[in-house]
Amino acid sequence: MNAQLQLYNKHLLTTVEDGLSYKDYISTQEQPFEELRVSIITLSGSVVYDNMLSTDSLDNHRSRPEIAEALKKGSAYLIGRQSLSDGRQYFYSATKGERVIVRTAIPYSSSLKELLKADFNFLGIMIGISLAMSVLAYFATRRLGKNIERLNRFAAKAENGESINEDEKFPNDELGSISNHIVQLYAQWQQTIREKEIAHEAKLKEEQEKIRIKKQLTNNINHELKTPVASIQVCLETLLSNINISNEKRQELIERCYINNERLRRLLEEVSLITRMEDGSSLINKEPIVINNIIDEIANELEIMPNDERLNLIIDFKERVVVNGNLSLICSIFRNLTENAISYSGGKNIYITLVENNDQWCKICFEDDGTGVEEKQLSRLFERFYRVDKGRSRQKGGTGLGLAIVKHAVAFHNGNISVRNRSEGGLCFEFSLKKNNE
Secondary structure, X not given: OHHHHHHHHHHHHXXXXXXXXXXXXXXXXXXXXXXXXXXXXXXXXXXXXEOOOOHHHOOOOOOOHHHHHHHHXXXXXXXXXXXXXXXXXXEXXXXXXXXXXEEEEEEOXXXXXXXXXXXXXXXXXXXXXXXXXXXXXXXXXXXXXXXXXXXHHHHHHHHHOOOXXXXXXXXXXXXXXXXXXXXXXXXXXXXXXXXXXXXXXXXXXXXXXHHHHHHHHHHHHHHHHHHHHHHHHHHHHHHHHOOOOOHHHHHHHHHHHHHHHHHHHHHHHHHHHHHHHHHOHHHOOOEEEEHHHHHHHHHHHHHOOOOOXXXXXXXXXXXXXXXXXXXXXXXXXXXXXXXXXXXXXXXXXXXXXXXXXXXXXXXXXXXXXXXXXXXXXXXXXOOOOOXXXXXXXXXXXXXXOHHHHHHHHHHHOOOOEEEEEOOOOXXXXXXXXXXXXX
């Protein structure tokens, strides 16, 4: 009612402020309600027009509640005030303009009261609909609340960095789909973090192991150098201090110096070779190598050795084997294994057998028929400077690096090597070499 009356009041205000005849507007324009009372009042409260009462009989309206409120706020309405002018009860609506206030009023007639009377049937229907909507809303919000609660628990776990159980799925709706997607992304992120941590730990362990091995290698080299250097120094001091030494003794001391010097040279060469394989493998040249030719060279070298130092070589290579690798390193594999068998096996024969040969790999077995070693020592044979019989190894001029070089050379060619005791006696070294080493 107030909205309709305010709209009428504004149209009338526009007519008044434009200097047009407001009486004509009131008489000609359709009014929103029957028995509409229209009053035009100055800002000071004087009534200049009233379509139902004479202005002479009307007092100042500035104190009327709807007028006072309109003066403050620009518009106002009042429900059920009895008019002091005619004694009837009205609904008032007032609108303030620049110079005047337009006030309209509707008397509370029987038709208007009937219109405004509450429809209890409608209220009952609306209450029923409201209750039904409330029940439906309860179950809908309850499900939504559980989803939000689960999402909140997930957020708390994610904030603390806890692992998330992906098996706990959200419902198949829009919120559930978004929530499941978030959980999966978080789980993938956690998995990535774990993999990075594992990789970092592995890299750190690898670096620490390299540092430990290099430190151990340095200590071992220092220890291995002391014996030949001390021996050379003793021989030289003896030669320098004993002018009248016999020619036989002088020759013996010179030969001892030469032997120890040769041992030092071999030690430095082998340490250099291991270091080169570890730190600069990409700089080592590779070319097609015929394994059969290397074995033939080993056989020729054994042929010219003294009978008390040589072993019989029995070869079972039925195919020609070509590997793309480094000639020096592959030769070192066979020479070191051969020298190891000659020096320490105590056997009479060496067996070199081609176990497997295909486009990708070749597998070779290198055996001797000597005494073998204790089972507990097998796993340490490839360690640097490890000797089964330390005193005997030094007497034979061994550096303790031969089998370590074999292991690194095999690894350089992307292969593996293992050792075991033969049931017939002696050791069996079985190793593989990848043919295409780019």
